[in-house]
Amino acid sequence: MLEQVNLVKELADKHGRRRDSLIPILQGLMEEKNYLTDEAMVLVAKELDISAADVYGTASFYTFMDTDVRGKYVIRICKTISCSMKGKIDVLHTIEETLKIKVGETTSDKKFSLLETNCIGWCHKAPAMLINDTPYTELTPQKVTEILQEYMKL
């Protein structure tokens, strides 16, 4: 808890305590942990002197600011048509089988979450996914297995 208090203060010192500092602060929290806890949002509200409902209302608008518990590595596979046309479904099934989770779920060790997302801008190298901020493109079942195995070692 104390750690979180300090982190929120640090982020507010860096980005300011104005309303337009809110999103950079929340994004800073997301970098530490892949989701926003209720406690963290209340701390941010206090720091910026706005209501906690305002903080939650803003955070929950943005797809990438999860308020549900997420794993250390969040996989977002593109579900837009260009990726579907290039074999995304086989890649998705491979991820589900490898991690033993379905879309929307998190592994029990809280290491991986699997989500679908809208177009991430790699249609010419479909199918594509993001693991946290890193894009992976031209995926095949074999390629995605190798990528996941690397992450499992981390």
Add this chain to the structure above:
Amino acid sequence: MKSSALKRVDLIFESVNVREILDKTLKRKPEEIIQDVLDSGLRGRGGAGFPTGMKWKYTAAEKNAVKYIVCNADEGEPGTFKDRQILDEVPRKVFGGMAIASKAIGAKIGYVYLRGEYKFLVPKLQEEMEIFHAMMKEMKHDFRLELRLGSGAYICGEESALFESIEGKRGEPRNKPPYPTTSGLFGMPTSINNVETLVYTVMICKYGADYFHKLGTTDSRGSKVFSVSGDTPKAGIYELELGMTVERFVEEFGDGDTKAVQVGGASGFCVPRKKFRDTIIGFEGVPTGGSMKLFNSSRSMYNVLHNYLDFFTEESCGQCTPCRVGCQQLLLGVEAVKRGERNSRYLDELVKLAGTMKISSKCGLGQSVGNAFKSIVENFKEEIIY
């Protein structure tokens, strides 16, 4: 008969000395710069196509001491990926365009709003920004950039939603008017331009308005960066002169079996094979922010439509009823027709609903859902029903 080859252009990615161009341009009067951009005929490259020179002129005319230039790098239209490539390869030209705009409109601060999906570009852009700031200092031009990131909301590409997001709020579009040129970011006069548009202003300042004006057609001057994907052996990014027909485009990029091209992404238009010859890619025909998706005869247009409707249902901000409920009902409606629970006449009702959304939605998202819906349903009715 095969028509002549498409004209490739190399302006956006051409390696140029940005410092030299700025040295020359920042010494000029704002009116002169704006006149050049007006004379070039450049229209916004994000999709909406508003004349860039007009945008700058209106913002310049405002008397406020504080004004902003915003670079819209929230590229989220399905099938578009050119801004990522531009920011990755020629960020200095993008920032250079913002410096030119700052001179033209009288702004001291510029914001770059980058979509969260492109966060991997941040270290590179920050490094480039430091170089840029040092350059501005040397040139004694009072102008600073700030980088802001989106967080996975397509609607934030809509200009007023983008301002709301920079201001730290939910990305919900505002009513217009007032337009951004009078009341934009933080309520101040703001010119918001797409990444590609800004780079073109640099090239217009380098080569002159005439050079750009000679390319393209009366309604669509210059060239454009296209993001080509789908059933094509040549997926990728291509800068082409504007004014080509879909037919010429398909001759170049198709796989020999192209049955439809979706021009302009999910919010754009579907052009079926029988209309390839008579449809011009540009503001006089089908406009595009760059997204060009090809579909061959193995693809179900029902799946394409369903995918787009699913996209809009999720990305609608939910603020206004026509868009929030309309997107859901269009999706449920085509599903019901597909299952045979509703007859084909129901599709006509849905087309009417899409028309209502076009005139009653608050922003471009809800207003453009009907583009893809109508053009796919009307041209591929049997694929939607059976």
